[in-house]
Amino acid sequence: MVSSAATPKGERRRQALVASAAELLLEGGFDAVRHRAVATRADLPLASTTYYFDSLDDLIACAVELNGNADMEAMRARVAAVTQRRRGAESTVELLVELLLGDEEKRPESRERLISRYERFVACARHPALRDVQLRLRAQLDDLLTDALRRSGRTAPEGQLRRLVAMVDGAMITALGEYDPDPRGLARGMLLESIDVMAPPVV
Template identity: 90%
Template structure:
């Protein structure tokens, strides 16, 4: 790992992580293999084992890169939220927008959402990914708390997690079944409980 401490080594390591992250988005965890990552990065096959302790180590770095990109987008959406009291419907629309971003009917948006939910499942099998997911989840909770505060609402940690679980459950079901209106499904579920789980302050 000493080579990674040099500028050249750091650049190569970063290229491998970026390539693995792209493969994750395109084909899921099965697409991330030493040979495929090295080829995508334009580096020798041996570089994947030189700069990373294992394939799981490389995958964890790639998952974190994609997760950080997702969180950057979430924070940008929250930063654009105006400070005003919102009713149930506009609060639900806001939460769906903050959590899901662009229309998932666009191929690149759909692939990013699929990769996000694959990451959730993978955490059950890969301990290294759990640490990444816990960090990302804490950041998401913080961003959503801010979005709700800007809407004149509050939510406990437990209730906030239930809100997110509702959206996640709706999206996993809709993506798997090719539901034509997954956001509508998520909105309907949230509308039934938003005033309980995130009441006006």
């Protein structure tokens, strides 16, 4: 990164570019993030995208992390509000669905956020710059889910937690791809069948 990005003006411009790229990601996916589109959205000169970032992949990685961190902050606030009590299968599943997939009623843009999230997973296979971002976000997700299950009187070993999330991810990719009108319902049903095995109540 060039040294001028460390100045207050440079940092403001850099953050404006990242925020603009993050908005474009949610609106149109990775294909929507282009130098000209980002600069126009940020109301900055076209050359600023290459001045403040080493490459388009570098800018995209920053935008992905910004969106991912926003999701983590929302999840962190929700987990902090979870009361400590023993929960049955249905209430635990409802909590997990809300955490993993968002509250559709409170966040009408959540479908686009879900699409962006799963696009990010696939993009990591093609863009090495995204892998470290994904690993950091995944570590935060694991910690938050572990805390939510603990507050619900349940526990899930790391391997089981990964399987639980992978099951939801697989269901959502299928549902979003087929434009299922109730993707959360599909994930909810799968979780109900396995939650007591994958995250059993603490004895």
